Every structure is written in C-alpha cells, then in structure tokens.
Amino acid sequence: xxxxxxxxxxxxxxxxxxxxxxxxxxxxxxxxxxxxxxxxxxxxxxxxxxxxxxxxxxxxxxxxxxxxxxxxxxxxxxxxxxxxxxxxxxxxxxxxxxxxxxxxxxxxxxxxxxxxxxxxxxxxxxxxxxxxxxxxxxxxxxxxxxxxxxxxxxxxxxxxxxxxxxxxxxxxxxxxxxxxxxxxxxxxxxxxxxxxxxxxxxxxxxxxxxxxxxxxxxxxxxxxxxxxxxxxxxxxxxxxxxxxxxxxxxxxxxxxxxxxxxxxxxxxxxxxxxxxxxxxxxxxxxxxxxxxxxxxxxxxxxxxxxxxxxxxxxxxxxxxxxxxxxxxxxxx
Numbered sequence: 001x002x003x004x005x006x007x008x009x010x011x012x013x014x015x016x017x018x019x020x021x022x023x024x025x026x027x028x029x030x031x032x033x034x035x036x037x038x039x040x041x042x043x044x045x046x047x048x049x050x051x052x053x054x055x056x057x058x059x060x061x062x063x064x065x066x067x068x069x070x071x072x073x074x075x076x077x078x079x080x081x082x083x084x085x086x087x088x089x090x091x092x093x094x095x096x097x098x099x100x101x102x103x104x105x106x107x108x109x110x111x112x113x114x115x116x117x118x119x120x121x122x123x124x125x126x127x128x129x130x131x132x133x134x135x136x137x138x139x140x141x142x143x144x145x146x147x148x149x150x151x152x153x154x155x156x157x158x159x160x161x162x163x164x165x166x167x168x169x170x171x172x173x174x175x176x177x178x179x180x181x182x183x184x185x186x187x188x189x190x191x192x193x194x195x196x197x198x199x200x201x202x203x204x205x206x207x208x209x210x211x212x213x214x215x216x217x218x219x220x221x222x223x224x225x226x227x228x229x230x231x232x233x234x235x236x237x238x239x240x241x242x243x244x245x246x247x248x249x250x251x252x253x254x255x256x257x258x259x260x261x262x263x264x265x266x267x268x269x270x271x272x273x274x275x276x277x278x279x280x281x282x283x284x285x286x287x288x289x290x291x292x293x294x295x296x297x298x299x300x301x302x303x304x305x306x307x308x309x310x311x312x313x314x315x316x317x318x319x320x321x322x323x324x325x326x327x328x329x330x331x332x
Contacts, residue, residue, distance in 0.1 A: 028127035029268045030209050030282070037288035037318055043085050043145060045290065049168050049321045051077045079165035084136050085292050085316040086147040088125050090118040095306040111307055115297055118311045122295055128272040130289070130317045131209065131280070136161040150280055153319040154327045164322055171195060174281075174326035181217035181277050181330050190260045192281060192326045197262035199323040200283075204263050206326075209270035210279030213332060217277075218267060219255045281326035288318035 053072065092114040099110055133151030136159060137143060148159055156172050158164025173195035179188045197203060210218075258265040265281065273279070292314035300308040319325070 031127045034289045037290040046082045082162040083148045084145045088313045090311045093308045135159040147316045170322045177329045193260045193262040206281045208265045211273040211276030213276040277330045279328040283324045286320040
C-alpha cells in the first residue's frame with residue numbers, strides 16, 4: 001500500500017515558528033505616564049491657571065490702616081486656558097475567506113489580531129499627536145477637532161486658536177533654540193532648568209521625551225574625548241563610563257539622567273517626536289489626558305464583505321500651566 005510521504009504533501013505551511021513580530025516601535029512614554037484627568041463635559045475644555053503676586057519688601061508703617069488702595073484682587077493673576085477634544089479612530093475589515101479559510105502563520109484569529117494591532121496604532125496616534133506642534137482647531141464640518149499639542153503649548157506664542165494668556169506663555173529662556181546636537185553643553189541644559197525654576201520656584205524631576213539624535217547628543221557629549229577640565233564646559237565634564245569584568249566585561253556608555261542645579265532630567269527616547277533633534281522638559285504632574293471616550297472597539301454592520309470593527313477614542317491634552325515646562329528645539 002502506497003503511503004503519503006512528507007515530501008509529497010501539498011499546501012504545507014512554511015515554518016515561521018507561529019510568530020509574527022511587530023518590528024515597528026509602539027512604546028508611548030508620554031501617553032503611558034500622563035495623568036488621566038476627569039472626563040470632559042464638552043468638546044471645549046477650560047481650566048484655570050493662577051500665579052502669585054511678586055514678593056513685597058517695603059514693609060508697613062506702624063498704625064497704618066488698610067486703605068482702598070491696599071486691596072488686592074485675588075483673581076488678578078488668574079487666566080482661563082482652553083483646549084478642544086480630538087477624535088482618534090482606526091478601523092479594519094476582514095473578508096470571510098480571510099477569516100474562515102486562510103491559515104496564516106502566527107495567527108489564530110485574523111480579526112482578533114487586527115483589533116489588537118489597531119489598538120496599539122491608536123495609542124501611537126495619540127502619542128504622536130500630543131508631541132506634535134498642532135494648534136487647536138474646531139470642527140467645522142470639513143476640518144476635524146484638533147487638540148492643542150505640546151509643541152504649541154510650550155511656545156512663546158501660545159498658538160493662534162484658543163491662544164494661551166500672555167501671562168502664562170512659556171518664556172523664551174525655557175526653550176533652547178540656539179544650540180545644536182554637536183555643541184550642546186552643560187550650560188545649555190542648566191539654563192533651561194533655571195528658567196523653569198524662575199517661573200515655578202520648584203526643583204523637580206522632569207520627564208524629557210526626546211528624539212534619537214538628541215538622546216545620542218546627550219550621551220556623546222558626556223562620553224566624548226574631552227577632558228573634565230575642558231574650558232568649553234561640555235557635558236563631558238560629568239562623563240559616565242562603567243566597566244565590570246564580573247559581568248562579562250560589559251561597557252556601558254549611556255546618559256539617562258541629568259542632575260542640574262535646578263532639577264533633574266530623566267531622558268526618555270520617544271520615536272514619535274516630530275523632529276529627532278527635539279525634546280520636551282515636562283513636569284508630568286501638570287500634564288493630563290482627559291478622555292471623553294476611552295479606546296473602545298465597536299462592531300459595525302457586515303453587509304457581506306466581512307466583519308468590520310471601529311476602534312475609537314476621544315481625548316484632549318491638558319497642560320495645567322505652560323510656565324512649568326521647557327523644550328529643546330535644536331538643529332542637527
């Protein structure tokens with residue numbers, strides 16, 4: 001009796017170890033670490049920012065009564081900040097044959113895999129949006145709502161739509177634009193931190209999402225060939241090199257933390273920075289994502305072409321006080 005031999009089989013699957021690897025980076029550090037604020041009550045959100053009066057050193061004459069000229073308005077330094085929500089959406093459709101007949105290496109269910117993939121892509125869309133320089137935009141039936149993004153919140157103009165009050169716009173000293181990735185120095189970073197401190201009076205640990213080129217610049221300037229006595233005050237003055245023969249002669253050359261006089265920068269590479277030479281200096285306690293609708297999967301009617309799923313979220317970025325943040329906007 002003839003036997004069916006393995007080499008005679010038709011329609012065998014290639015051995016791909018039943019694994020499909022998503023090589024596209026999908027880490028979203030800002031979305032993951034931002035506070036989840038209260039649900040927006042409208043498409044236009046508003047909140048108050050406030051600041052203290054300047055300190056007074058003149059004193060008061062003994063026995064002087066409080067006169068009308070001494071009254072102080074507690075709301076004089078207060079301003080309303082605003083932003084719109086934005087709809088984020090992805091959708092998929094899988095044909096009946098793809099779903100019921102085709103046997104794809106690495107997948108047990110084409111529809112479930114597609115939904116999981118689109119959820120990740122939606123999160124990446126939100127990350128990319130809030131890191132961008134988008135200005136706020138109202139939905140007019142043709143153009144969609146856009147939420148004002150970090151690049152416009154942290155700017156000297158405050159945008160042109162729902163413009164940030166002049167008293168709360170990020171000062172130019174908190175936005176480094178003159179340095180390049182080849183000459184960034186200790187002073188460059190210290191000056192940005194000093195400017196933020198001048199506005200807030202607080203020394204904090206800042207999350208710094210930054211592009212690949214800027215991250216390399218931090219490390220290269222710290223681990224370059226300059227000596228610690230270099231008069232140019234390069235970041236190499238705090239060079240970090242570790243060598244451990246006990247762990248297989250491993251050499252580590254990286255800078256993930258910068259400790260300055262007025263704060264600490266925790267450097268977090270982010271693939272979705274609009275420019276790879278840029279970075280934000282963020283006090284994450286003052287950054288919120290407010291979801292009108294958390295990411296959800298909705299089944300749409302199947303007219304015969306296969307099951308359809310819509311993945312949608314509604315969210316807005318809240319920057320409680322733009323004075324508390326900074327930015328590196330460097331040339332390569």
